[in-house]
Structure formats: C-alpha cells, structure tokens
Amino acid sequence: MPLREFRNENNANNAGNANNASNEFILLRSKFRHFTISPFRYLFYMEKLLVPMICKVDKVIQETPDIRTYRLNFREEGLMENFTWLPGQFVEFSLLGSGECTFCIASSVTRKGYFDCSIKKAGVVTADIHTSLEEGDDVGIRGPFGNWFPLEDIKGKNVLFVGGGIGLAPLRSLIQYCIDNRGDYNDFTILYGARTSADMCYKDEIKEWQDNKTLNVVLTIDKPEETWTTNVGVVPKILEEVVKPEIENTKVITCGPPIMIKYTIQSLLKLGFADRDIITTLEMKMQCGLGKCGRCNIGSTYVCKDGPVFTNEQLKGLPDEF
Amino acid sequence: MSFSTFVTDKPGLQKFYEAVLASHETYAPAEKFGKFDFKLVSRISECDPESPIAKTQSIKPLFFPRSAKVMKYVATSAGTDVSEVDEDPLAVKRIIIGAKHCDARSLQVLDKVYNWDYIDTDYQKRRENTVIISTRCDKADTHCFCTSLDYDVENLDAMDVLVVNGAEGKIYLRARTEKGETFLKENFSQQLAVGSEQSEVGSRHSAEEEMKKQYAAFAESFRLKMNYKEVNERLSKIFDTPEFEKVSANCVSCNTCAFICPTCHCFKISDEKVKDTGLRYKSYDSCNNGYFTLMAGGHNPRPAKYRRWRQRAMHKFVYYKERFGENLCVGCGKCTIACPVNISIFEVVNQVASAGIQE
Amino acid sequence: MNYTKQIQDIAAKLFAEGKIDVFVGYRVNGFDDNQVPALITDPQDVPKLVFTDKSVFNLVNYLKSEHTRRKRVGLVVKGCDSRSLNLMLTESQVKRENLYVIGICCEGVVDETGQKMQNCVECAVPDAVVSDELLGTPMSGSLTLTYRVNADIAKLSEMPLTERAAYFEEVFENCIRCNACRHSCPLCYCAKCCIDQETATLYNGANTTSSAFHALMTWSLHLAGRCVDCRNCEKACPSHLPLHLLHKQNESVIYENFQEHLAGVIPEDRGAFYKYSLKDPDDFIM
Numbered sequence: 001m002p003l004r005e006f007r008n009e010n011n012a013n014n015a016g017n018a019n020n021a022s023n024e025f026i027l028l029r030s031k032f033r034h035f036t037i038s039p040f041r042y043l044f045y046m047e048k049l050l051v052p053m054i055c056k057v058d059k060v061i062q063e064t065p066d067i068r069t070y071r072l073n074f075r076e077e078g079l080m081e082n083f084t085w086l087p088g089q090f091v092e093f094s095l096l097g098s099g100e101c102t103f104c105i106a107s108s109v110t111r112k113g114y115f116d117c118s119i120k121k122a123g124v125v126t127a128d129i130h131t132s133l134e135e136g137d138d139v140g141i142r143g144p145f146g147n148w149f150p151l152e153d154i155k156g157k158n159v160l161f162v163g164g165g166i167g168l169a170p171l172r173s174l175i176q177y178c179i180d181n182r183g184d185y186n187d188f189t190i191l192y193g194a195r196t197s198a199d200m201c202y203k204d205e206i207k208e209w210q211d212n213k214t215l216n217v218v219l220t221i222d223k224p225e226e227t228w229t230t231n232v233g234v235v236p237k238i239l240e241e242v243v244k245p246e247i248e249n250t251k252v253i254t255c256g257p258p259i260m261i262k263y264t265i266q267s268l269l270k271l272g273f274a275d276r277d278i279i280t281t282l283e284m285k286m287q288c289g290l291g292k293c294g295r296c297n298i299g300s301t302y303v304c305k306d307g308p309v310f311t312n313e314q315l316k317g318l319p320d321e322f
Numbered sequence: 323m324s325f326s327t328f329v330t331d332k333p334g335l336q337k338f339y340e341a342v343l344a345s346h347e348t349y350a351p352a353e354k355f356g357k358f359d360f361k362l363v364s365r366i367s368e369c370d371p372e373s374p375i376a377k378t379q380s381i382k383p384l385f386f387p388r389s390a391k392v393m394k395y396v397a398t399s400a401g402t403d404v405s406e407v408d409e410d411p412l413a414v415k416r417i418i419i420g421a422k423h424c425d426a427r428s429l430q431v432l433d434k435v436y437n438w439d440y441i442d443t444d445y446q447k448r449r450e451n452t453v454i455i456s457t458r459c460d461k462a463d464t465h466c467f468c469t470s471l472d473y474d475v476e477n478l479d480a481m482d483v484l485v486v487n488g489a490e491g492k493i494y495l496r497a498r499t500e501k502g503e504t505f506l507k508e509n510f511s512q513q514l515a516v517g518s519e520q521s522e523v524g525s526r527h528s529a530e531e532e533m534k535k536q537y538a539a540f541a542e543s544f545r546l547k548m549n550y551k552e553v554n555e556r557l558s559k560i561f562d563t564p565e566f567e568k569v570s571a572n573c574v575s576c577n578t579c580a581f582i583c584p585t586c587h588c589f590k591i592s593d594e595k596v597k598d599t600g601l602r603y604k605s606y607d608s609c610n611n612g613y614f615t616l617m618a619g620g621h622n623p624r625p626a627k628y629r630r631w632r633q634r635a636m637h638k639f640v641y642y643k644e645r646f647g648e649n650l651c652v653g654c655g656k657c658t659i660a661c662p663v664n665i666s667i668f669e670v671v672n673q674v675a676s677a678g679i680q681e
Numbered sequence: 682m683n684y685t686k687q688i689q690d691i692a693a694k695l696f697a698e699g700k701i702d703v704f705v706g707y708r709v710n711g712f713d714d715n716q717v718p719a720l721i722t723d724p725q726d727v728p729k730l731v732f733t734d735k736s737v738f739n740l741v742n743y744l745k746s747e748h749t750r751r752k753r754v755g756l757v758v759k760g761c762d763s764r765s766l767n768l769m770l771t772e773s774q775v776k777r778e779n780l781y782v783i784g785i786c787c788e789g790v791v792d793e794t795g796q797k798m799q800n801c802v803e804c805a806v807p808d809a810v811v812s813d814e815l816l817g818t819p820m821s822g823s824l825t826l827t828y829r830v831n832a833d834i835a836k837l838s839e840m841p842l843t844e845r846a847a848y849f850e851e852v853f854e855n856c857i858r859c860n861a862c863r864h865s866c867p868l869c870y871c872a873k874c875c876i877d878q879e880t881a882t883l884y885n886g887a888n889t890t891s892s893a894f895h896a897l898m899t900w901s902l903h904l905a906g907r908c909v910d911c912r913n914c915e916k917a918c919p920s921h922l923p924l925h926l927l928h929k930q931n932e933s934v935i936y937e938n939f940q941e942h943l944a945g946v947i948p949e950d951r952g953a954f955y956k957y958s959l960k961d962p963d964d965f966i967m
Contacts, residue, residue, distance in 0.1 A: 123618030140402075292589075300641035571720040581859040606857075611877075666712070
C-alpha cells in the first residue's frame with residue numbers, strides 16, 4: 001500500500017534526522033521559552049508551540065491587486081539567524097486579534113536576514129491582513145511546520161517548476177534555494193501562468209530569472225492581452241505545446257489552484273512522467289500545524305506533519321478528499 | 323508488578339470518599355438540569371459517584387477543556403508582548419471520582435495523539451496530576467458497546483484506582499497504576515478496612531475472583547455486540563460506498579456528538595480582542611461542522627454531509643487505528659444519547675460494513 | 682394517537698403516483714420504542730414509517746437539509762410543526778408546490794419518560810394549519826387561539842432579580858456551545874449563522890460562559906415572534922438546558938407590547954419583528 005510505505009519512509013527519514021540532530025543541538029534561551037534548533041535546520045522545538053513568536057513586518061510588497069508579500073523578521077535579536085526552514089515548509093501566521101492562517105514561506109533560507117510570506121486576499125483573516133497590516137506592525141509566527149520538497153531526490157536532475165497564480169510562492173522558496181545552490185542541479189525550467197499579466201506575482205524577480213542564462217523561464221496568461229507578446233493559454237496546454245519537457249531524469253514540482261494542479265498532473269502523466277516524479281504541495285485547512293487539531297486529516301494522513309509536500313504516487317494512496 | 327488491594331464496605335467507601343473530598347481538589351459527577359457533569363465538589367452529598375452512564379458527561383473537559391486560554395498579548399508602542407496563559411488546574415493534584423471505564427479508556431486512546439511528534443504539555447501535566455477513581459460497571463446501558471471493541475474491558479488498567487462492588491457488601495479498592503498505588507497508600511486509612519484477618523495477597527485474589535465472576539454477567543448484559551475486526555477491515559475497504567449518504571440523511575449537522583464524545587479531540591483556535599489586549603482560545607470543534615475544512619478561497623474538501631459523516635466514522639474506526647494502533651471510539655454510546663435524532667455510531671458502522679458484504 | 686397505517690398508505694400512494702422524491706416521516710429508532718426522523722427515497726422503505734405519540738421531532742427542520750433542497754417532498758406535520766412550516770413559507774424558504782403536507786390533528790406527544798410534553802399540555806394549536814390532507818379530528822374550534830402564560834415564566838418572574846440572574850448564569854455555564862439548538866430549529870435556516878463559532882462576528886468563537894450567553898441570547902432574539910414552541914432545541918440540548926424559557930419570555934414580551942400571539946398560525950402573517958408602525962411601543966427597551 002503506497003500510503004503505508006510512504007509513512008514508514010517518512011518516519012525513517014524523521015528518525016534519521018533526529019539522530020543526526022541530537023549530536024549537536026544548539027540551545028538558545030529566548031525571552032519566552034527555550035527552544036533548540038538542530039543543525040539539520042528544520043527541527044525546531046518549543047515548549048508551547050501554540051504560542052507564537054513576534055515578528056516585525058520589514059517591508060510590504062504589493063505583488064498584484066490581491067496579493068501582498070510581507071517581509072518579516074523576528075523582533076527578538078538573535079532569533080532570525082537561528083530560524084531555519086527548508087523550501088516547502090509553512091508557518092502559522094497570526095494577525096493578533098483577528099486569527100491565524102497557514103502560509104508557506106515564500107523565500108529561501110539561503111537569503112539571510114528575513115523571510116517572506118505571500119498572502120492572497122481570500123477569506124476573513126486575509127482580508128484583515130491586507131487592510132490593516134503595514135510596515136512596522138507586529139505579527140505572530142509559529143513554525144516552521146510540515147515537510148519539505150525532496151531536495152536530495154532532485155539533486156543532479158533536471159527540474160521543471162510548474163506554477164499558477166499564488167502557487168508560485170512555495171516554488172519560489174525552492175527556486176531561490178536551487179539558484180543559490182545552482183551547481184547541484186541540471187537543467188532548470190520555470191513555467192508560470194496567471195489569469196492576466198497583472199495577476200503575476202514576483203514580477204521583478206521573474207525578470208531576474210529571465211536574465212539568468214542558466215534558467216529557462218516560460219510565462220503564460222489565460223487570455224490574450226495587447227501588451228503580452230509571449231504565450232497565451234492555460235498552463236497544461238503550454239506545458240504540452242511549448243515546454244515539451246524531457247521525461248528522462250526530470251522531476252516536476254507543481255503548485256497552484258486545485259483545478260490547475262489536477263489538469264497539470266493529467267497532462268504530465270500523458271507526457272509520460274512517472275507518478276513519483278511529480279511533486280506537489282497540498283492545500284488543506286489547518287489550525288495547529290502540530291498534528292493535533294485534526295482539520296488537515298486526509299485518511300490517516302496529517303497534511304501538517306506528513307505533508308504538505310506529496311508526490312503524486314502518495315496522493316493516489318489517499319482518499320479523494322482534497 | 324502487582325498492586326495492592328484494600329477491602330472495605332459501603333460506609334467505609336463513603337468515608338474514604340469524604341476524606342478524599344476534604345483533602346484534595348476532587349471532581350465528581352454532579353447533577354444539573356438532569357444531567358451529570360464532572361464538577362469540583364466539596365461534599366459527597368453534592369455528587370453521585372455511581373451516576374448512570376447514560377446521563378453522565380465524559381471526563382474529557384477536565385483534560386481537554388471546552389475552551390482553554392492559550393496565550394494573551396498586549397500591544398504597546400514598543401511592540402507586542404506575548405505571554406502564555408497557564409490554566410490553574412495544571413499544577414494542582416486532582417482526583418476524579420466516578421469516572422466510568424470508557425472515560426478512563428478514552429484517556430489511554432487520547433494519550434496517543436497528544437504524545438506523537440509534538441507533546442502537548444498542558445494535557446500531559448493535567449494527566450500526570452490527576453488520579454482517576456473508577457467504579458466497575460456491573461450492567462451495560464442501552465447504548466454501551468465497549469466489550470465489542472479492540473480493548474480488554476475486563477482487565478482495563480486505564481484508571482488509577484478501581485472500585486469493585488463484591489459480594490456480601492464487600493468493596494474492593496484496587497490500585498491499577500503506580501500513581502493509584504501511592505494514592506491509595508497515602509489516603510486509605512486502615513480503620514476503614516474490613517476483614518482485616520485476610521492477608522494482602524488474599525484480598526487481591528478474592529477481588530480478582532469476584533471480578534471474573536461479575537464479568538461474565540456484565541458481558542452478557544450488552545444489547546449491542548459486533549465483530550470489531552471484521553467491521554474495521556470492511557470499513558477500510560469501502561470508502562466510496564453510497565451507504566454513508568443513507569445513514570447520514572437525518573443528521574442535523576450539529577456538533578453535539580463530537581463535543582460529548584470522550585475521544586474527539588479536534589479543536590479550533592480563535593482570538594478575542596479588546597482594544598490593545600487579546601486572548602487566544604483553543605476550543606472544541608467538530609468535523610460534522612460544515613465550516614470545518616472550508617478554506618479561505620471557498621474550496622471545501624468535504625462540502626456534503628455524508629462526506630463529513632464518513633470522515634467521522636472512518637476516523638474513529640479506521641484512520642486512528644491505522645495511525646496510532648487504537649480505536650478512537652471507546653463504545654460509551656454518549657453520542658447516541660446526546661444526538662438530537664439518536665444517530666448511533668454503532669448502527670452506522672455496522673450498517674455500512676454489512677452493506678460492504680452485499681456489494 | 683396512531684396514524685401509522687394512514688401515513689404509510691399516503692406515502693405509498695405518493696411514491697406510486699410519482700408525486701414526491703423524498704418522504705420525511707418517523708421511524709422507530711431500533712433500540713427502544715422512541716422514534717427518529719426518517720428520510721425515505723425508496724418506496725420499499727415505506728413500511729418503516731410510523732406515527733404515534735412518540736413522534737416528537739419537528740420534521741420541518743429537514744426542509745433546510747441538502748436532502749430535500751429542490752425536491753418534491755412529502756411531509757408529516759403536527760400542529761406546532763405546521764406553524765413553523767407556515768413561517769418557512771411566509772419567509773420564502775420553501776415552495777408550497779414542492780410539498781405534499783400530511784397534517785395531523787395532534788393529541789400531544791410524550792417525552793422519554795412517557796409523560797405528555799409540557800408544550801403539548803399548553804398547546805393552543807393542536808391541528809395542522811397547513812395541510813394537503815388532514816388526519817384525525819380537528820379540535821381547534823373548541824380552543825381559543827390565544828397566548829397563555831407559561832408556568833415556568835410565571836415562576837421565574839416572581840423570583841428576585843439576583844436569583845434569576847444566578848439561575849441563568851448556571852444555564853449558560855452548562856452550555857457547551859455545540860449549537861444543536863440552532864441546528865435542530867426549523868426556523869434557523871441561515872447558511873451562515875452569527876452564533877456558529879467559525880462565523881461568529883459579535884463575540885469570540887470560544888466556548889466560554891460569556892460567549893454562550895451572547896450566543897443563546899442572540900439566537901433567541903432572532904427567533905422572537907417566530908418561535909412556535911416545538912421544543913426541538915430543548916430536546917436536542919445535550920446539557921438539558923431549559924431553552925424554552927428564553928423563547929417563552931420573548932413571547933410574553935411580544936404579546937404584552939404588540940398583542941401578537943402565536944407565530945405562524947395565520948398564513949402570510951409576518952410576525953411582530955417584521956412589521957413596523959409608528960405606534961409601536963418602545964418603553965420595554967432598556
């Protein structure tokens with residue numbers, strides 16, 4: 001059963017990491033509680049994980065009319081240097097007084113001194129964030145939680161990123177990470193689609209990527225626009241018609257709206273990709289991030305602990321409830 | 323390791339309870355509006371340690387409060403100050419009198435989820451500081467089905483002290499855990515003991531014999547019986563059966579079953595803000611609630627009632643077992659009694675499982 | 682009171698003629714002789730239907746369920762149920778042409794202990810006011826359709842204020858905020874309710890005594906002038922809270938000030954809260 005295998009594998013992974021980590025724990029005394037950060041850079045233990053740490057908003061970037069990127073830094077000195085995460089992990093972001101939301105970290109740990117969260121206005125709390133959270137304000141952060149993209153697996157391989165809309169955020173963390181460790185990877189393709197050109201996030205950064213000779217960037221929008229000179233069409237179509245990825249030795253990492261992921265996976269399978277080479281991150285409602293509150297249950301899997309990154313092979317073993 | 327057993331009689335037990343009530347913070351079923359809830363009591367007359375199962379709420383709120391303060395924050399000009407809120411009962415030693423078998427068992431089941439990966443320290447502290455005294459059930463209620471599940475009801479050691487009503491008015495107080503052992507030794511005064519001519523080992527043996535004798539009659543009194551292994555196996559194979567739609571048709575989508583259930587542990591986090599200060603609460607939530615998985619963009623993986631019911635039944639009987647090795651339902655039947663339309667989880671899983679055979 | 686035979690016959694006939702998609706009635710719950718609602722879509726299940734004095738639940742509640750939405754529904758209603766149905770019709774929640782209503786001239790239903798329920802003892806409208814077919818002998822003629830002082834309310838209003846406050850504090854303290862009251866009320870049909878924890882806007886979603894107070898008070902005010910005293914909420918409450926007190930108190934205030942009584946008896950009557958006139962008294966507002 002794929003599900004069980006996956007869990008064992010995951011547990012084995014965790015156990016291995018914990019062993020590594022226990023060799024040299026760094027103990028850091030904070031004002032509120034002590035927590036330890038492993039050299040493995042993800043394992044992060046606090047006594048009361050439901051209490052957030054306070055972060056300051058350093059910068060607000062209005063990406064699109066309804067997406068904002070918040071650049072955050074810990075209020076307390078010395079925390080940022082020790083706050084480590086891997087691409088694909090998420091944090092619980094609380095606008096104090098309004099509520100808590102789950103967002104993935106949109107920047108890479110290799111870019112020191114800050115971390116980014118990109119937030120799309122969708123519900124009550126995110127609308128509050130957009131209207132009231134400005135530079136210099138405080139937010140609560142818990143995390144990082146969840147698993148991460150299989151960095152070891154994609155080493156030495158071609159990597160194809162397929163993103164749609166706000167779904168570029170978790171990919172951006174990995175793309176930055178890969179760019180900063182460029183030597184570890186082969187060919188790089190980024191396919192990014194949005195409804196309109198105005199709905200594209202990280203426009204400046206995409207320009208940087210386009211200027212980078214070692215990256216192949218393909219952009220698309222859903223409907224034609226006057227100023228738009230390149231591809232027009234939905235992501236799966238462009239994937240099949242324009243990108244035409246190599247199947248051998250390639251890993252695909254995709255994230256976007258549920259409907260886009262569904263059709264992208266279909267066309268990837270049509271192109272001949274194996275299930276285990278398709279990696280995606282799931283969106284599920286979460287509240288604790290600790291495998292306790294039960295919201296993110298899909299079958300016996302806790303998305304907050306076993307996910308949010310899954311291969312298509314693992315997804316096939318889950319009940320159809322995501 | 324075997325623990326000690328003390329013998330007393332009815333007045334002796336009353337006196338023992340009174341002594342415990344006087345010296346410890348004690349929670350016992352107290353009646354209010356015709357329903358027994360575990361409340362802080364100071365006199366034995368305020369509570370009924372042998373309250374009927376059907377009318378008694380579970381002890382879950384004592385470990386996982388209906389609403390717990392997680393943290394408070396104060397926004398000042400210099401920045402926001404966040405601090406933990408420590409709920410008072412955490413450090414105080416507490417005694418629970420009158421817990422049922424299923425209540426005690428539910429904590430054993432909950433331990434699994436609270437202790438995997440991240441350890442819930444609040445729960446853990448409450449657990450460590452609480453001694454559970456449970457009276458052995460002698461008769462099943464209409465909706466009980468604990469004997470049909472995956473745990474050994476006869477030799478259950480989830481409670482710390484077990485009270486067994488023996489023949490000839492004898493009452494045995496049996497320690498079941500080390501915590502219970504120390505508690506009994508400290509609090510059971512030998513003046514209350516009867517039949518002192520018996521040796522320690524002798525009384526343990528007679529208690530065990532008594533329990534064995536009683537158990538047969540107790541197991542016989544169950545109206546609801548099922549083959550757990552079969553049900554579990556079948557349920558794990560029939561995710562897509564239309565039967566869930568039928569069994570959930572008259573569910574009114576309230577949260578009662580989950581809030582009453584001794585093992586349901588889903589919660590939500592909500593904020594309360596007054597000017598610059600605020601509190602964050604962690605309170606019960608239920609998967610039967612339509613908002614439970616509704617995401618900000620409007621996407622809901624479980625929009626229909628039958629999907630939510632399937633999640634509830636499967637989580638109890640399949641998923642949790644798969645993940646943590648225990649069945650999440652302890653068979654107390656409290657949800658059926660509390661349900662506005664008497665939907666019985668026993669009936670639901672059996673009906674779905676048997677529909678699986680017909681297909 | 683036993684209309685099992687008649688209801689089974691009517692349901693079978695309706696299914697045979699293809700007039701309905703789903704029939705909402707009662708069946709025996711399978712473990713004791715109490716009854717639970719049954720939503721029947723298969724004509725083969727018709728023999729399961731029963732109707733006796735244990736048919737307590739107000740079935741109009743299911744008209745807001747996803748199982749009956751946009752379907753032709755056969756429905757059994759007692760006197761109080763029919764009043765809530767009348768309100769649902771007035772408030773445009775259901776279409777009359779989609780319903781086939783079997784009205785019962787109710788002689789009162791009993792609770793689990795076998796005693797006649799208190800609201801049935803006080804009932805002023807035992808006959809169904811909306812029906813396509815009426816079972817039993819109508820007796821409304823011998824009753825006056827008027828407001829009656831509830832015994833509990835009379836007792837409460839004699840209590841000193843502090844005692845009353847203490848009593849209600851106990852009520853709210855025992856509330857576990859499961860919202861069974863709101864979900865089993867036929868007239869709480871809002872998809873997004875202000876007392877649901879997730880969409881609560883007026884107060885915190887936590888299960889504290891103060892939020893229970895706010896939730897239950899808001900809820901009872903939304904039902905002021907609409908409550909038909911079917912006691913679905915009270916029967917549903919897992920903590921056995923005396924919720925009818927809130928509604929009955931509202932009813933008495935509305936009766937005293939607006940001379941409105943008995944919600945849902947007159948078709949198209951929108952009740953005190955929907956009507957406004959300059960002559961409306963306002964001195965009872967604090």
